[in-house]
Amino acid sequence: MTTPLPLTGIRVFDLTRILAGPTCTQLLGDLGADIIKIERPSVGDDTRSWGPPYVKDADGNDTTESAYYLSANRNKRSITIDLRRAEGIALAKQLIAKCDVLIENFKVGSLAKLGLGYDELKGEFSNLVYCSVTGFGQTGPYADRAGYDFLAQGLGGIMSITGDPDGPPMKVGVGIADVMTGMYASTAILAALRHRDATGQGQHIDTCLLDTQVSWLINEGTNYLVSGKIPVKLGNEHPNIVPYKVFGTADGYVILAVGNDRQFQDWCRYAGAEDLGADPRFATNPLRIGNREALYEAMPAYMERKTTQQWLDGLASAKVPCSPVNNIKQVFENEQVQARGMRIEMDHPKAGSGKVPLIGNPLKMSATPPQYRQAPPILGEHTDEVLAEVLGLDEAEILALKQAGTV
Numbered sequence: 001m002t003t004p005l006p007l008t009g010i011r012v013f014d015l016t017r018i019l020a021g022p023t024c025t026q027l028l029g030d031l032g033a034d035i036i037k038i039e040r041p042s043v044g045d046d047t048r049s050w051g052p053p054y055v056k057d058a059d060g061n062d063t064t065e066s067a068y069y070l071s072a073n074r075n076k077r078s079i080t081i082d083l084r085r086a087e088g089i090a091l092a093k094q095l096i097a098k099c100d101v102l103i104e105n106f107k108v109g110s111l112a113k114l115g116l117g118y119d120e121l122k123g124e125f126s127n128l129v130y131c132s133v134t135g136f137g138q139t140g141p142y143a144d145r146a147g148y149d150f151l152a153q154g155l156g157g158i159m160s161i162t163g164d165p166d167g168p169p170m171k172v173g174v175g176i177a178d179v180m181t182g183m184y185a186s187t188a189i190l191a192a193l194r195h196r197d198a199t200g201q202g203q204h205i206d207t208c209l210l211d212t213q214v215s216w217l218i219n220e221g222t223n224y225l226v227s228g229k230i231p232v233k234l235g236n237e238h239p240n241i242v243p244y245k246v247f248g249t250a251d252g253y254v255i256l257a258v259g260n261d262r263q264f265q266d267w268c269r270y271a272g273a274e275d276l277g278a279d280p281r282f283a284t285n286p287l288r289i290g291n292r293e294a295l296y297e298a299m300p301a302y303m304e305r306k307t308t309q310q311w312l313d314g315l316a317s318a319k320v321p322c323s324p325v326n327n328i329k330q331v332f333e334n335e336q337v338q339a340r341g342m343r344i345e346m347d348h349p350k351a352g353s354g355k356v357p358l359i360g361n362p363l364k365m366s367a368t369p370p371q372y373r374q375a376p377p378i379l380g381e382h383t384d385e386v387l388a389e390v391l392g393l394d395e396a397e398i399l400a401l402k403q404a405g406t407v
Contacts, residue, residue, distance in 0.1 A: 005032025006368045010193065011390075013096050014038060014076065015104035015111075017045040019149070019175050020209065021133045022072035023182025025103060028189065029075030030361045030370035036095065036386055037073065037377065041080040041407065044379040045069060058352035065350055070358060070376045072182075074346065077374065077382035080407050087406040089114055096125060098390050100196075101189055105133040108143050118204040128202040129192040131185055137208040147209050149175035156213025161220055165233045181212040242288035243267075243295060246325060247303040254303075254311045257321040261285060266318045271302040340364075346375040383407050 010033040014025045022045070029035040039045055051066035082088040093116075096102055102121070104111055111117045118130045132138060135147010153159050153171045163170030188205045196202050214221065220231045223239060231239060236255075238244035243258050258264045261284055268277030276282055276298060281291040288295055306314070308324060315322035326334065332343050341360045348356040361370040387393045387401070401407045 003368060003371075005371060007032035010034065010101065011099045012036065012101040012103060013092075013099040015102065015106065015116075016133060017105065018047055019072055019178035020181040020185070021103055021105040022047075023179050024131075024133070024185040024189070025076065026072050026074055027182070027186045027361070028101075029374075030363070030372070031368070032371070033101075035076040036099070036382075036390075037076040037078045038083075038092070039078055039080050039379055041082050041380070041405070044078070044080075045073070047072075048379065055348065055351050055356055057350060060352065063350040065348070065356075065376070065378070070356055073376035074358060074372060075374050076377055077386055078377035078380055079383040079386045080380040082406055083114055083116070085404075085406055087401070087404060089116065091401070091406060092116060093121075093124075094391055095386075096121065096128065099128070100193065101129045101131065103131040103133065103185065103189070107146060108132075108134055108138055122202070122204075126202060127196055127200055129189055129196060129205070130202065131189055131192075131205040131207065133181060133185055134206075134208045136210050138206045142210070149178040149209060152177035152209035152213045156210055157217055157221070158213060161231050161233055163233055164235050167233075170233075176216070177209045177213045180216055181207055181209050184212055184215075237292070237296075240289070241285065242292045243299060245296070247300060249308045249311055250304055250306055252308040253325045254308050255323040255325060256303075256311075256315075257323070259321065263320045264288070267315065267320050270314050270318050270320070272305075273299075273302045276302075344372055346372055348375045350378065380407070 007028055010028070012025055012028060012033050012035045014021070014035050014037045016022055016025060017039075025033075025035045025037070037045075047069040048064060048066055050068040052062065053067045054062040055065040055067075055070070057063050081092055083092060096116075104116075109117070112120060118132070121128060121130065134143075135152065136142035136145055150171060153176070154169065156177065158176075159169040159171050162172060185205065185207045188207060192203050192205055220239060223229070224231055236245040238257075241257070241259060243256055243264070246253050246255055256267070258267060264282070264285075265277050268274060276295070280287075282288050282295055303311070311322055312324060324330070331337055337343070340362075342362070344358050344360045345355040346358060347354060356375060358372075358376075360372075363370055384398055387398050387407070393401075398407075
């Protein structure tokens, strides 16, 4: 028997596409929520076409299911509704009446014009949790601008502290503003559901990429607020910890992340660098920060004496944090990653092998762990099922909606 999940019984009307919103709803779906993904007929989520790579069929040909789309859309049911038609709006409202949460990432004001904005729905659906995901939020001078992860990374400051000190501004290698906005949105939705259960009242959640990116500045943002000094790019170095960077070895690279003075002394002993351990300039972390250039000039001679594997094994025994610099292939081959179940497979009707590989959910819960119930759906795969199950429509009624172009 399948273990009940913590969000079993919560139904979400999902009007999102691309990455931020789908990241949020995939997480809610993994925890048991019924995610009804609303897509435009014949078009669907923009990311369905964001390839290659695409899933291969039995003949080795590309299907219409891109890897990008697969990354954030499992545990959802896809139905198509044409929201440009009055009949589509009416159908959407019938479904919203059966849902606990509505999440959308339309441009500010777009859904209001269709009668599906929060202010237009809150009177009829007072207990609805309504979450908006935008580039710049519902208020402020940038509210009506289109927002993308890259813009948020630039405007939100992360690119000014990422990359080589002598190189150009550099974004993070994945859409981190999108992903983190989805994470914050999921937390806000759960909090709003708790409030609704206690009071019977829904509310509007306003999340955006820029706010999230600013919050994600974390220690560097607070370093500036406290000191007034603008942080700069440090490459792989850390503003508050030394030594903390990538070092060349006899045959490759390792990351050394010394978090305290004991670890520094243990590194010195294993490295045969007793002179550095005894040097008063490096006795404490604040001193090492003040003398980082001198320390980093001296350390490579020691780091290059041992192979990467020698450093990994020796520093693991010494309990000094050290890591290889893996490529993504090596990530999924790593024994710890495999032991933690971070690569999964799910049945998929279009895949030639019958399955698609996906990245697992990082949450580990002793009583209600995430479950992988539904592979990322084909466009409109569940239209008939959802309309029959949720609204009680019969075959003739569903056929009439299809013939009218509503779904």
